[in-house]
Amino acid sequence: MLLGRLGEGGMGTVYLGRAPDDRLVAVKVIRAELARVPEFRARFRREAAVAQRVARFCTAEVLDVVDPADGAPYLVTEYIDGPTLTQAVARGGPLTSADLERVAVSVAAALTAIHAAGLIHRDLKPSNVLLSPLGPRVIDFGIARAVDAETIISKDMHVVGTPAFMAPEQAIGDPVTAAADIFSWGGLVTFAGTGSYPFGEGPTHAQLYRVVHHEPNLDGLPDMLRDVVEAAMHKAPNARPSAQELLIRLVNLGTTTKPDPEVTQLVRTASASLLPLQMTPPDNGTSQTQAAQAAPAAVSPTRHAGDRIAVDQTDPGSHRRRPRLPWRSPLGRVATVLCGAVALVVATVIAIMAMRPANGSGTDVRGWAEVARTVAADADATRGVNATLAARLSLAAYRISPSPQTRASLITSFAGRYATPLTGHTLSILGGAFSPDGNLFATASADRTVELWDVTRPAQPTLLATLTGHTDWVLAVAFSPDGRTLATGGNDGTARLWDITDPHKPVTRATLTGHNAHVRDVAFSPNGRLLATAGDDNTARLWDVTDQARPRQL
Structure with missing residues (x-):
């Protein structure tokens, strides 16, 4: 299931997804114009197969390669959570x-x-x-x-x-x-x-x-x-x-x-050989081992092999107890330097050390804001491995300085625990937008539909209408400033305008054609008279939508 878009590059678009076993994955979908070249598809399959042979330490593991006959090929790798x-x-x-x-x-x-x-x-x-x-x-x-x-x-x-x-x-x-x-x-x-x-x-x-x-x-x-x-x-x-x-x-x-x-x-x-190495037993005679080149999933986030003290990563004070590692063994040195696990307690230490403003006075708002941003970033980098620690860091960041970044980190850590799922789409949701008054929420899906939801009571969202018309994935939705019009963009190369004055009975107003590839994004100007569309054909286009029944490309 796709959860959102992570980025785009010369070869394609990378999405964040969730695998059947519930772990996060990165899904790289090859650009349509490259996928149409038979030689490229053959090369893609060959290289992907070779990439699956790469030892997984220090790289993103290739989990699956898919090359459907009727769609773009894509690569599934493990999702690496952290800054570049x-x-x-x-x-x-x-x-x-x-x-x-x-x-x-x-x-x-x-x-x-x-x-x-x-x-x-x-x-x-x-x-x-x-x-x-x-x-x-x-x-x-x-x-x-x-x-x-x-x-x-x-x-x-x-x-x-x-x-x-x-x-x-x-x-x-x-x-x-x-x-x-x-x-x-x-x-x-x-x-x-x-x-x-x-x-x-x-x-x-x-x-x-x-x-x-x-x-x-x-x-x-x-x-x-x-x-x-x-x-x-x-x-x-x-x-x-x-x-x-x-x-x-x-x-x-x-x-x-x-x-x-x-x-x-x-x-x-x-x-x-690219085979795992094992440490020699530490001095105390215990026979713990650690593979130097093991996959990250095989490494315990709370203990290194040979540690004399197991550190509780959820304990903010645990940074005071540093584990003793078996550095004296040459094998231990090799096993550790080859991408050994970094203890998550570092994030807690950073948070505690950062709890002082830049000038040390305790009154510098900019200093506190920077502290909050750092702690929120550490929470986001930690969430994939230790959700409990990430939640504590997110809460600390928001308490230090409420801001869009710290609020987003807080929501990411906690919202999933209490949220009410919106069920209705049969395939992945690829985009979403709130109406200006916050009463409506629109979702765009790979099932080629858009759904309108009444979210005035967030604990009991109500499906108002399903908009059909796109012939391929719907990627983007946007409300006009007055909340009476909805714009959508899709993989079928079109953008569409919908009259949602009565959200129970949306009416198609116009289909905007001009892009010769996927329409990735749509946006209204502040006065609602212009619509901008962005496509995979390397163009952005401006439309006069003053008369929504007869939009004009400008």
């Missing part, structure tokens, strides 16, 4: 040395798994790294391709990537290998550690020129990491380390002597 690396740096500035090393190791481990499966990511960048409660995760294989895939499409896409993090060979259109991902890793770590792009900003052509002809600016990176990043960003692809070699250097980072041969061999064995 881009968002984290924008909000909190460059990462500290420990957090930076954690991201560097996690992404290198993910590349080791991706390359071992025969894939190249091709667009590794900070927005494709999610900082989940269980550690950094690499996502979006949307433009990755199998190393052995030689279709027309894959040849045409040889320059795909993001200029700020693109390898020199990508920039000039040379064949791309796994070494391009290593170069991008260096740029990603540079951004995470400095907050700046390795080749500066500016127009795309200027960035690409610097990528090819200039050396990256690594000022601000810790010395220990700088040497590794320099090697990764060598202009010559064959001079860069492999993902496995990168991982070995990172695991031995800071070692005053030569690299630990036992650790090095363990990393090689683990990355080559």
